[in-house]
Structure formats: C-alpha cells, structure tokens
Amino acid sequence: MTHHGLGNPQIQEIAPGVFVVTKLVHFFAKIGVNAGIIHTPNSVIFIDSGMSAYSGAYLWNFAKKRMNGTEDLYLILTHKDTDHCFGMNEIRKQGATVIAHEHTAEIIRSWHDLSKNPIAKRVRKQFHPNDVLGDVILSRPDQTIIRDTTLNLGDEIQLLSIPGHTPGDIAVYHPKSKVLFAGDAILEGMDPYVRPDSINIKTWIKNLQRLKELDIEWILPGHGALSKPDIIDSNILFLMSEQS
C-alpha cells in the first residue's frame, strides 16, 4: 500500500547485501528520490535517507530484517538537500554515525527549526506536513570529510568528494560490488540540475570525469533508474552544452 509520506519505493539487491532503493517519495518531482543500503560483514551503511521521516523509517525497517543487532551503523549523506536528508533521524536514532561533507554539515546544522525550512513550507501548501513528512529532525552530521576518504567498515568504502550540483557532493563507491552511489552529481531521466549554489560547471565536469577511472558495474543516481557507467558521459555532455 502506498502512503503519501512514502510513495511507492522499489528495492533491488544488485550484489550480495547491496540494495538500491528507487522512487522514495518526492513532494515536487514525480521521479522520486533514491537511496542505498550496503551490508558488510560487520556494518550496515545507509546512503541517503529520503525526503520524509517515513522514508527513513522504511529504509531502517527493511535493513533491520537482515541484521543480527551487533552491526555498526552508518548513514552517509551525499549532499545537503532535503530530499536526501529529511529521513536522517530515523536512522540516526538507531545509533548510526552520520557522515557527510563539511559543507553539508554546515548547512544541515542550521536547520534546527523545521517550521522555518523553506521546503517544509512548500510542502505545507499541498499537504498537512505531519501526514507526509512525519517527525523530521535534522542534526549536524557526526563526522565530516573535505577530501576523498577511504573507510574500512568491514568492506572498503570510498567517499569521493565531487563538488558540482552542490559544493558538498559525495559519491560512495563500494569496490567489492563495483557499485557507485552518485547522489545528485549524476541524474537519470532528468537533466543534471544546475542551480544557484552549484559550483562552476568546469569543475563539476572534471569531477565526473574522475569517476570514469573507477571500475563500475552499476551507478545509482540521486534520482531516476539504476544505470550503467555510460550515464556519466551523458551527464557530462549535458553540462558541456550548458557551458557554451
């Protein structure tokens, strides 16, 4: 059954213990928003948390079924946007360490009062916020990075600093499965989203080119369908056309 605060999410296991979640609810984009879950031998890593507390709870409840309760928990936020962060507390309150780029952490820290959040205000025009957002609580991430960082969380997890869509974009690469969780640095089914706080397009393109050096089997974009690595090139082409 679908719920206004959840949408109609789809889950696929694309490698052992590696799940991609697409079409989590998005209040302004029909295409929905994506997230990921990686189970390693001793940890569970969530990548993004959806646009509502219901989405965050959905991700947690799905992953919990495969846990034995001894795992270390992590939530990596690919960037600061509400559609990726609003579910964060549902995972954080279970004991997850939240990791993000320092830029993302600076922005999220300032969102202590949801009633002043412009996105929550926009949602209010259409829905009763409690019905669709649930109990959204934002807090500053626990750990931050400013450059590429490799973590050993049972499996190797690479956090790649790839500013573009926002100054704090992180892509998450899991070498064991060759899966890249790209956040909104790469989109499918819609054009890359260039906006006032995006960094200059030349640097964005350079960062996407860097991703082509990875050995990638699948890319989960921030929005749209699970993709093959050639999606990097189509995103680069679009950005190049924006430049001229």
Ligand SMILES: [Zn+2]
């Ligand atoms: Zn997004």
